[in-house]
Amino acid sequence: MTKLTEFTHELPQTDDFRRIVFEQTPLIDVRAPIEFKQGAFPSAINLPLMTDDERQKIGLCYKQQGNAAAVKLGHQLVNEATRAPRVQSWLDFKQHHPDALLYCFRGGMRSKISQQWMADAGQDIIRLKGGYKAFRRFLIDFLDQAPELLSQQNIQPWVLAGRTGSGKTLVIQKLHNALDLEGLANHRGSAFGRHASPQPTQINFENQLSMALMRLIDNPEKPIQNIVVEDEGRNIGSVDIPKPLFEKLKSHARVILDTPLSERLAITFDEYVIQAQQEYPTLTRWENFMRDALLRIQKRLGGERYHRVLHQFNEAQYLQHQTGNIEFHQKWIKILLVEYYDPMYDYQLQKNQLPIAFKGNAEEVLAFFASQAE
CATH class of the missing domain: 3.40.50 (Rossmann fold)
Structure with a gap:
């Protein structure tokens, strides 16, 4: 039986995007490589939770069978053996960049799971509230306001x-x-x-x-x-x-x-x-x-x-x-x-x-x- 991730407590988030900009805070982007190539942030590194192929399979499952089935399939594909080197890459990056933050596309399940797995390994990390989408919106809004x-x-x-x-x-x-x-x-x-x-x-x-x-x-x-x-x-x-x-x-x-x-x-x-x-x-x-x-x-x-x-x-x-x-x-x-x-x-x-x-x-x-x- 597939064991799903258990969230032990409310995991910390931040939406202080302005501070990230000024401090050029290192970021862990856990989205799939194809998403990262389409758009990311200068201080971000792509250390994905899922490969492009895994993401595609889970997305198809979500459309056909719903969220619960997709989450279960995700845990089957990214099982304990598969996830170990991925979690280790996040831990290694956090060790070299203590102020690093973590995000997925909307700040939802993927980044929350990644955050919990790091916590389970003894390393806390803060995720971006609203994820890539919210930070991107913050930057575009500033560009729109810049002339004024x-x-x-x-x-x-x-x-x-x-x-x-x-x-x-x-x-x-x-x-x-x-x-x-x-x-x-x-x-x-x-x-x-x-x-x-x-x-x-x-x-x-x-x-x-x-x-x-x-x-x-x-x-x-x-x-x-x-x-x-x-x-x-x-x-x-x-x-x-x-x-x-x-x-x-x-x-x-x-x-x-x-x-x-x-x-x-x-x-x-x-x-x-x-x-x-x-x-x-x-x-x-x-x-x-x-x-x-x-x-x-x-x-x-x-x-x-x-x-x-x-x-x-x-x-x-x-x-x-x-x-x-x-x-x-x-x-x-x-x-x-x-x-x-x-x-x-x-x-x-x-x-x-x-x-x-x-x-x-x-x-x-x-x-x-x-x-x-x-």
Whole structure:
């Protein structure tokens, strides 16, 4: 006879989601792997109570025979022998992260059973009240409220603009009051901006965006007067910024980062060649990615320019293979910067109606932002 879990006492819960955000509390996600892949939280680790296959079988049983039969089947599938290594993984994580919390989808049976099994093994843990769904709702509500919060707190958005390769991200990373949208999206924001590692899902991007924004604008211990974002479109690779928030962040004057072409060439070369090649497991993988990226912008480049850039790229790759020298890549990068990205930037700048509040090099722009925070 299958022995069901006995709940010995009222197990502790918390819905202090704001504290979890600010303290970046470690979380144990006991949902099935397929659920975790669809959406999770940055500080969470997936240590599932059930495999995807077990979850599917139990879900089918629930639909056909009801809750009691599903619970019984769950205990049969995750029996004492099966559960032992799973419980041990939770115990090990809790030992290394004493403040860890636990959750399932709705904070119901799965997390409660996991919590009880840990208690039976001598380790108490608190579960999230309402589970993943409640925490996710908390984060989405904050994203919805963020534009109004910025207005209420008189936090002024600044948009950092500049030509491709001007080093906007480098400036953003030096500011305590900046929201690094490209970093959150794991994408450099251009046709060549994809990293070797995948972008977050839209759900995960929204979760991370909400948390990062909350820590910036809703922290009474570190109030800010301005928030700086890089000049981006709503879409960054495969993810997008919620429209009301995007419009609020882009509603104020621009600050232009003015960088000489020689420096822009060096920055772009470092990001798109040196760093990018190191990300990929083989040079061939990087080559294929770059050729695909060039193909995606072929129409906008125009036939003649596309073939000229591709020829320079192929020649640079041949010479890199032959000599190990990567400097030849600067030729095709320069063509793209001067003949493709710069005219596109000039057009967008002329089209934009927002005023330009300041223009200068990196050092001058950082000094300007520092003066606005005083």
